[in-house]
Amino acid sequence: MSSVDLKIVLVTVITIAAYTLVANIIPQVQSDVPEDIAFGADVTSEELVDAGRSLYEGAGGCLACHTEAGGARGPNLLTGHDGEGAIGERCEDRIADLDCKDYLFRALVDPGAYVVEGYPPIMPPTDRTLTTPQVWAIVAYLESLGGEVTVTGDDLAQAEEETAQPAAAPNGEQAAAPAVATDDAEAILQDLCLMCHQMGDRGTEMGPSFDEVGARLTASEIRTKILHPDQLISEGYEPLAGVMPSNFGSQLTATQLESIVQYLSALR
Amino acid sequence: MNVKDLLLERKGWIVALLAVGGMLLLAFPLVAQYSVPEYGDDFPLIGSRAAVWIAAQVHLMFAAFVLGVPMFAVIAEAVSIFGKQDRYDRLAKEFTRLLLVAYSATALWGGLLLFLLTTLYPTLWSYLAEIFGASMWVYAGLFFIESATLYTYYYTWERWKRGRAKLFHWGLGILLNVWGTTVMFIANSWLTYMTSPPADVTPDTAPGMVQFWSAFANATWMPINIHRLIANAVFGGAIVAAYAAYRFLKAKTPEERAHYDWMGYVGNLIAIGVFLVLPFAGYWLGREIYEYNQQMGITMMGGFMSWLWIVQAFLIGVLFLAANYYLWIGLGRIPGGERFAPYTKYMLVVLVLGFIVWATPHSMIATRDELAAMGGTHHPFLGVLGLMSAKNTAVNLMILTTFLSFLMYRRANKIPTVSWARTGTISQGTILAVASIVVLFYGVYGYFVPTIVRIGFSVYQVLIVLFTIVAVLVIDVLIARGADTRGPIRWGQMPERSQYALFVIVVTFTWLMGLMGFARSGIRQHWHIWEVMRDTSPHAATPALGYAAQVISVCVILFLLMIAFVFWIGGLIEKPQLVPQETEDTDAAELGPGYEPSLQPATGD
Numbered sequence: 123m124s125s126v127d128l129k130i131v132l133v134t135v136i137t138i139a140a141y142t143l144v145a146n147i148i149p150q151v152q153s154d155v156p157e158d159i160a161f162g163a164d165v166t167s168e169e170l171v172d173a174g175r176s177l178y179e180g181a182g183g184c185l186a187c188h189t190e191a192g193g194a195r196g197p198n199l200l201t202g203h204d205g206e207g208a209i210g211e212r213c214e215d216r217i218a219d220l221d222c223k224d225y226l227f228r229a230l231v232d233p234g235a236y237v238v239e240g241y242p243p244i245m246p247p248t249d250r251t252l253t254t255p256q257v258w259a260i261v262a263y264l265e266s267l268g269g270e271v272t273v274t275g276d277d278l279a280q281a282e283e284e285t286a287q288p289a290a291a292p293n294g295e296q297a298a299a300p301a302v303a304t305d306d307a308e309a310i311l312q313d314l315c316l317m318c319h320q321m322g323d324r325g326t327e328m329g330p331s332f333d334e335v336g337a338r339l340t341a342s343e344i345r346t347k348i349l350h351p352d353q354l355i356s357e358g359y360e361p362l363a364g365v366m367p368s369n370f371g372s373q374l375t376a377t378q379l380e381s382i383v384q385y386l387s388a389l390r
Numbered sequence: 391m392n393v394k395d396l397l398l399e400r401k402g403w404i405v406a407l408l409a410v411g412g413m414l415l416l417a418f419p420l421v422a423q424y425s426v427p428e429y430g431d432d433f434p435l436i437g438s439r440a441a442v443w444i445a446a447q448v449h450l451m452f453a454a455f456v457l458g459v460p461m462f463a464v465i466a467e468a469v470s471i472f473g474k475q476d477r478y479d480r481l482a483k484e485f486t487r488l489l490l491v492a493y494s495a496t497a498l499w500g501g502l503l504l505f506l507l508t509t510l511y512p513t514l515w516s517y518l519a520e521i522f523g524a525s526m527w528v529y530a531g532l533f534f535i536e537s538a539t540l541y542t543y544y545y546t547w548e549r550w551k552r553g554r555a556k557l558f559h560w561g562l563g564i565l566l567n568v569w570g571t572t573v574m575f576i577a578n579s580w581l582t583y584m585t586s587p588p589a590d591v592t593p594d595t596a597p598g599m600v601q602f603w604s605a606f607a608n609a610t611w612m613p614i615n616i617h618r619l620i621a622n623a624v625f626g627g628a629i630v631a632a633y634a635a636y637r638f639l640k641a642k643t644p645e646e647r648a649h650y651d652w653m654g655y656v657g658n659l660i661a662i663g664v665f666l667v668l669p670f671a672g673y674w675l676g677r678e679i680y681e682y683n684q685q686m687g688i689t690m691m692g693g694f695m696s697w698l699w700i701v702q703a704f705l706i707g708v709l710f711l712a713a714n715y716y717l718w719i720g721l722g723r724i725p726g727g728e729r730f731a732p733y734t735k736y737m738l739v740v741l742v743l744g745f746i747v748w749a750t751p752h753s754m755i756a757t758r759d760e761l762a763a764m765g766g767t768h769h770p771f772l773g774v775l776g777l778m779s780a781k782n783t784a785v786n787l788m789i790l791t792t793f794l795s796f797l798m799y800r801r802a803n804k805i806p807t808v809s810w811a812r813t814g815t816i817s818q819g820t821i822l823a824v825a826s827i828v829v830l831f832y833g834v835y836g837y838f839v840p841t842i843v844r845i846g847f848s849v850y851q852v853l854i855v856l857f858t859i860v861a862v863l864v865i866d867v868l869i870a871r872g873a874d875t876r877g878p879i880r881w882g883q884m885p886e887r888s889q890y891a892l893f894v895i896v897v898t899f900t901w902l903m904g905l906m907g908f909a910r911s912g913i914r915q916h917w918h919i920w921e922v923m924r925d926t927s928p929h930a931a932t933p934a935l936g937y938a939a940q941v942i943s944v945c946v947i948l949f950l951l952m953i954a955f956v957f958w959i960g961g962l963i964e965k966p967q968l969v970p971q972e973t974e975d976t977d978a979a980e981l982g983p984g985y986e987p988s989l990q991p992a993t994g995d
Contacts (some may be wrong), residue, residue: 128637133890134950137897138943145701145939151694151934153918155925181916183685186693195692242840246685250921345598376596 138348156181163275167262170273174263177256185259189203189209196245197238210269224274226261307385310378318366319390330356330364336390345383348374396414432928438510438928445506445869447907447945449499450950454618455953456492457570458626459485460540462660464563471560482563485630486544489961493537495952511927514918520597521605529576529790536569578614579606584609585910585920586682591922609682613675615908617847620671624900631657632896633957634936635889641882649884654892655720661895662713663796666789666859670852677845679913686920690913697935698909700751703781705902707745710788712891712898714741717795719888725877727802739861740791747784750776774837782848783833786855790826793859800866805874814869818862825858833875904942912938 159173165198178184187196199209206212213222216384217236220228229236231247246258262273311332316325321332335344347354351366433441463482464843470479512595518525543562550559586667591600618650641647680687718734719732721727750773774780797818808814829851836844914920924930 124640129890130636130639130893133893134897137894138901138946141701141705141898141901142939142943144704146936148697148700148935150934150936151697152934153689153694153912153915155930178629183689183693186688186696195688244684244688246683251685299542342598345596349599374596375594379598 127256156252156256158253159259159278161255161275161278163279165275165278167266167271167273170259171266171271173256174259174261174266176265177252177260182248182252182256182260201262205236207267209264210267213269221272222265222269223261223277226264230257230260251345301325307381310374310382311385313383314370329358329362331390332386334390336387339387340367341383341387344386345379348379350381364377393425400967414655431643433506433510437929438506438927442503442506442510442950443911443941444945445499447502447904448940448948449496449503450904450907451928451945451949452496452499452626452952454622455629455902456496457567458575458622459489459492459569459629460623460625460626461623462630462657463489464560465550465562465660465745466656467563471556472905477649477652481656485633486540486547487631488956489540490544490955491959492542492953494951495956496816498534509835510862511918514923515810518583519660521583521602524602524775525576525606529573532569532573536566536573536600539566540571544556552984554598567984574618574622575611575615576676577609578618579611581910582610582614583608585686585914586679587922593922593924595922600658610675610678613671613678614826617668617671617675619662620668624661624668625903627657627661627664628892629657629953630657631661631892635892636957637888638884639886645884647884651723651881651884651902654889656691658713658716658892658895659796662709662792662901665713666710666792667856669785669789670856673848673852683920686913689915690909695750695909695912700749701939702902702905702909703745703748704766705898705905706785707741707748708960709846709895709902710741710745710792711979712894714738714792714795716888716895717792718798719891720799721802721953722885723880724799724802725875725880726804727798730798730802732794734793737791737969741788744788744791747775747780748788750780762764777844778848779833779836780838784831784850784965786829786851787826789855790822790858792820792831793862797862797866800870803876805876806869807872807874808869811869814865818865821858821862824858825854828854839967897946897950900946901942903940904945909937 132280154328156177157173161169161276172283184199188199190198190200190303195354201208203209203212205381210222213225216222216229220327230248232247234243237243237245243349248260258273262271265273266272281361284322311321312324315332319325319330319332325332326364339347343354348370349368351368374382432438435442445951453583463486466478466482466485469475470482540564541558546559546562550556583605588600588604588608591605612931631654634638634650634657638647638654641650676687676690679690691699714734714737721734723729806814823946832847832851836847841846915926915932917923918925
């Protein structure tokens with residue numbers, strides 16, 4: 123290797139090392155995954171506040187806007203805003219008819235409805251990325267900032283119950299309930315499909331029969347016919363185009379849909 | 391020859407290998423300390439995420455090379471055809487030859503990435519395949535067509551060299567770019583879907599229910615397409631310049647030095663020239679991300695990734711300084727260039743101040759304790775410079791300064807003969823001055839308006855800078871028509887230190903590409919597909935910049951080692967033929983200045 127080669131290697135190595143060094147000497151911030159909260163009904167306020175603080179300062183991402191120094195993106199919740207004190211002190215009086223706990227919870231899941239004057243409506247609903255118990259933990263933490271923590275294990279228990287119900291859609295709205303509450307393909311077919319289709323001696327002879335449907339159609343075609351029935355109409359059934367509902371995509375969960383597809387594909 | 395003599399003779403290689411080996415040895419424990427205890431043994435030593443990360447990033451670097459260099463080649467061939475300058479034809483061919491080997495490397499890393507994804511993240515891959523399956527087949531088909539076009543393009547170079555056949559050959563080069571760009575657009579749809587799936591896709595939406603086109607043409611697809619297209623051209627130019635720099639440093643004759651000096655200039659000109667518009671594509675992409683999801687935008691700019699932009703500012707500051715340094719040194723080989731030398735120190739001041747402003751932190755995510763220690767989110771005085779108003783102003787002024795360096799370069803050896811030359815020059819100066827004032831005005835005014843209005847000001851700043859570049863350049867081209875010359879550019883008479891600036895530029899571009907790859911992918915945080923499919927693996931947490939920097943450095947080293955191999959093996963196939971003498975009237979106002987090594991032996995000043 124000549125001195126030229128050596129110089130090139132050294133320039134390259136030094137340049138790379140310099141960038142690596144700069145990136146390592148600045149503060150190191152990792153984006154953690156929000157930890158699942160599994161507190162029972164006997165959870166203490168301290169446990170909730172600790173969990174809430176951890177989310178507020180970490181995976182919840184709250185500090186990006188609600189800093190102690192305030193800023194253009196969101197009011198200072200930690201030590202005071204406009205001389206009104208920390209959020210725990212002022213939350214009770216923020217909205218008439220809403221106590222502190224309810225106000226904070228609603229402001230977290232529907233922030234657009236509670237924008238503080240002078241700030242842009244940019245906050246996303248917190249429950250898009252956090253579970254309801256996690257949101258309650260943040261509420262507890264915020265209450266603790268100058269106020270009394272009123273979140274209890276009952277709030278979390280209720281949240282757990284609601285979580286067991288149909289999940290909230292990512293846009294913060296309640297997702298449409300599945301048309302049936304089972305993943306069993308036969309049960310779904312019985313409740314939904316056999317009102318118009320026939321399978322063996324069951325069902326109604328209106329749409330094409332399901333008998334040996336797996337031999338006639340691929341799994342992908344069956345899926346398409348369920349989700350977009352007018353895109354793939356069976357021969358001889360053109361006059362019935364538009365009769366089959368096209369909203370099964372929103373009525374079935376992904377698991378239910380695949381369960382039916384696999385079941386029908388096996389009918390050969 | 392005994393062992394001792396052999397070692398002495400090869401001491402340079404040994405030192406270099408030890409340096410690279412030392413860095414790798416340093417890197418592995420650093421990577422391992424983050425990965426092994428936490429992530430277990432899903433992928434040996436570095437974990438699944440780092441494995442996929444490295445494969446994807448190195449694949450992307452090669453992809454940028456094989457997409458960027460054909461742009462360079464087809465433009466150079468066009469100059470050779472329509473400008474009747476044969477040396478551009480040889481330049482185009484020289485680089486197309488390197489593509490042959492680079493294509494294989496791109497495909498190999500792409501294949502590795504595919505296997506890693508299907509074995510380590512099968513659920514995610516199945517999901518994407520169900521939505522994008524058809525486009526994946528088209529992608530593979532186009533890759534065959536693209537490869538066939540490349541081989542035809544290269545191996546018919548001499549056969550189709552004249553007349554209509556040459557135009558047809560050039561058409562093949564254009565086709566090569568069309569196929570490559572289409573392939574990139576297709577792959578971009580898959581990765582941008584992961585960042586910005588359509589709003590009606592929820593975790594409960596089966597992949598079969600997702601409408602193909604809405605997934606394909608998602609919110610960030612076109613901004614990423616344009617950003618990558620521009621970045622590829624920049625990268626291609628930078629690689630060309632680095633290759634030329636290496637050849638320049640190794641040259642044994644004045645002709646060789648002249649040829650590679652000129653090639654380095656052209657490559658750097660394209661890299662930096664196109665780079666100047668890259669921030670504007672970046673603004674658009676950032677704006678689309680904010681439009682798509684405020685939270686993602688805030689995470690990117692003000693959340694855990696906020697420090698990333700300080701590192702980016704550092705890198706881009708180095709790029710601006712190195713590029714201008716190269717241009718300023720280059721003035722020394724142009725008769726008349728010395729009259730601009732006194733101005734360079736003022737330009738350096740603007741660049742350094744811009745660099746400092748751009749790298750000023752503001753509103754960094756921090757814990758309460760850290761905020762208390764700092765006394766706030768930013769320095770009480772300097773923190774003001776950390777706002778986007780100041781940063782946008784700084785970068786726009788740096789762009790204008792770099793453009794001015796290029797303008798000086800163009801004008802150095804010309805004596806305009808058009809009657810309106812003085813008026814034209816005054817107009818150029820006025821446009822530049824007005825643009826600087828407008829940029830500064832919006833920068834200052836931005837402190838007195840709400841954030842949402844301030845963000846809009848960046849568009850005005852961008853538009854005035856773009857207008858200025860185009861308008862001043864058009865005037866300059868017209869002024870240069872029929873201009874007398876103070877003497878031809880003395881190609882080859884470039885100090886060696888200038889060539890190392892080209893290496894710094896290419897390493898910085900490569901590292902920057904890795905950093906931006908981390909930014910694009912990391913803003914999804916613990917989601918494989920934003921708010922649709924969670925990353926439930928042990929690697930779901932998005933790492934801090936320190937770890938990311940180490941992975942990026944490993945990727946850059948791997949890429950540079952392999953690209954060095956590509957250059958070496960490419961050089962074995964065929965040695966480029968240097969132009970013995972150029973007689974055509976060349977014009978520095980076009981892509982490259984005149985090249986007359988045998989007519990203009992090195993004479994110095």
